[in-house]
Amino acid sequence: MIEPVIVWTVTVALGIGTFLLRLSFLGILGRRELPDWLLRHLRYVAVAVLPGLVAPLVVWPQATGGALDAPRLTAAAAAVLVGALSRNFFGAVAAGAAALYGLPFLLAA
Amino acid sequence: MSTRSSVRALRRGFFAGLPFIVVIGPFGLLFGVLADQAGLDIVQTLSMTTLVIAGASQFTALALMQDHAPTLIVIAAALAVNLRLALYSASIAPHIGAAPLRMRALAAFVLVDQTFAISVQEFERRPTMTLEEKLGYFFGTALAICVPWVVLSGVGMLVGRSIPPEYALDFAVPLTFIAMIAPQLRSLPHIVAAFTSVVIALLLAWMPWSTGVLVAALAAMAAGAETERRLALHRSRADAGGLGA
Numbered sequence: 001m002i003e004p005v006i007v008w009t010v011t012v013a014l015g016i017g018t019f020l021l022r023l024s025f026l027g028i029l030g031r032r033e034l035p036d037w038l039l040r041h042l043r044y045v046a047v048a049v050l051p052g053l054v055a056p057l058v059v060w061p062q063a064t065g066g067a068l069d070a071p072r073l074t075a076a077a078a079a080v081l082v083g084a085l086s087r088n089f090f091g092a093v094a095a096g097a098a099a100l101y102g103l104p105f106l107l108a109a
Numbered sequence: 110m111s112t113r114s115s116v117r118a119l120r121r122g123f124f125a126g127l128p129f130i131v132v133i134g135p136f137g138l139l140f141g142v143l144a145d146q147a148g149l150d151i152v153q154t155l156s157m158t159t160l161v162i163a164g165a166s167q168f169t170a171l172a173l174m175q176d177h178a179p180t181l182i183v184i185a186a187a188l189a190v191n192l193r194l195a196l197y198s199a200s201i202a203p204h205i206g207a208a209p210l211r212m213r214a215l216a217a218f219v220l221v222d223q224t225f226a227i228s229v230q231e232f233e234r235r236p237t238m239t240l241e242e243k244l245g246y247f248f249g250t251a252l253a254i255c256v257p258w259v260v261l262s263g264v265g266m267l268v269g270r271s272i273p274p275e276y277a278l279d280f281a282v283p284l285t286f287i288a289m290i291a292p293q294l295r296s297l298p299h300i301v302a303a304f305t306s307v308v309i310a311l312l313l314a315w316m317p318w319s320t321g322v323l324v325a326a327l328a329a330m331a332a333g334a335e336t337e338r339r340l341a342l343h344r345s346r347a348d349a350g351g352l353g354a
Contacts, residue, residue, distance in 0.1 A: 001148035002174045006183075010170050011153065013184045015160030018191045023217040025199035026206060037334070042196040044302040044333030045326075049190050050290050051303045052310030052325035053169060054283045059311060063279040072280055079284055083291020089132060092288035100280055 070107075075100035115245035118238070122249020125231065129223045130257050136164050137258045139281050141265020142272060143168070147175050151266055158262045162221055162255055165289070166190040168282045182320060189323055197225040204232045204243055212244060219251035297340060302333030 058076040060066040078099040083092030137158070144154040149171075161167055166187040173183040197220055205216055228247045232238060238246070294300050306329035313321025 004153070006174060006180055007149060007153050007157075009180050010174060010183050010187070011157045011160055013180075014157075014166060014170055014187050017184065017188045018161050018163050018166065018194065019218060021188070021191050021194045022198050022220040023214060024195045025202045026213050026217050026220070027198075027210065039196075039199075040334040040337055041330045042193075042199075043337075044298065044330045045193040045196060047290055047293055047299050047302045048306050048329030048333060049192070049322070049326045050165065050286045050306075052306035052322045052329065053186075053190070054286045054290075055307040055310045056314045056322075057172075057280075057283045060314070061279060072283075075280065075284060076287055079287040080291045080294075083288050084294045087292040087295070089288045089292060092291050093284060096280075096284040096287065100284070 071100050071103040074103055112241075114239070115241040118242040118245035119249040119252075122228065122231075122246035122251075123253045124249075125227050125246075126223065126250035126253030129227070129254055133223070133254055133258050134261050136285065137261030138265035138268070139285070140164060140167055140171075141262040141267070142269030143171055143282070144262070145266045145269040147171050151263065154266050155259065155263055158259050162219065162258060163191050163194065164258075165286065168286075172282065178317075182317075186320075186322060189326055194220060197222075201225060201229060201247075204229070205240065205247065207240055208244055216244070216247060219248070219255050221251075221254065223254045224250040296337075298333040298336040301336045302329045305329040305332040 054076075058072060059068065061069055061072050063069075064072075075096040079092045079096030082095035083089070086092070140158065141154060144157075149157075157167055157170075169190050170183050170187040173186055178186075198217065201216075201220065205213065208216070224247060227250045228243070231246055232243055290303065294303060306325045309325035309328050310322050313324055315321070316324070
């Protein structure tokens, strides 16, 4: 259970902050161009943030008390591989889910 | 006359956005399920989903709040995930930047990965579109994408209670993030950035409340940008060498 005050503070602050990020160039700068070096850094925002967020969740999952877990590691590897090769979001999810649910099943059999 | 053509554009945008329910739907459902498991009530869940409309950051905020991270850290980490939206804002500005501020503010509110990607693709394919048509098209995609996102996270909340823990739902968020990123590993700089991010985030995992992730993200952005710069430099030198030979 998370304190309601915290939930509401985060919701409002994240809502306003996210809106300002979206409005930033559209609202204030209008048509002005950004310097090259900044654009070059911004191009890598998504691939810079999400892998770092995910990596600890994959290697030290909370559900296993932080212990390495073969199905989760395999699932992550399968999703990366299939996603990178097929360029397909659903293919990556399917490969990861198949590894996550399939491996314990195979090991138990 | 211009109203009619912008209504037509709105309808086209709406139908272009509709198939993306397949991506938005499960993501929205999942947010509802996880919000319910974190102990949020329906009003809190729907408020967050409606005000923020940015799935990846909502998942991040939820996970960190469950981790009892300080509120400021929760907000900073979730906003870092949304930094890419500023980039979208910059690249859609040449198309709809001439609209009145009220319109631009409304457009900014529904500027998400899918509305951005679909619209900019269409604007580049049809350079003759007027400002009104572009706005119509964009809001059409937003109707098809943002409304189901909110509705389905509410539905996820209601069905979530019946999902037992052995389904390893904890892994749904990492898996979804991986599936979003993997198809973007299309060039060496992207791969270098992702790899840097993973390695540094793991090395700095001892830092409290995921602050290591912020450091990792900054280093990864620099690594990606620098790799791109050097590749370009290398290529232009190779070209110059080729001319000389």
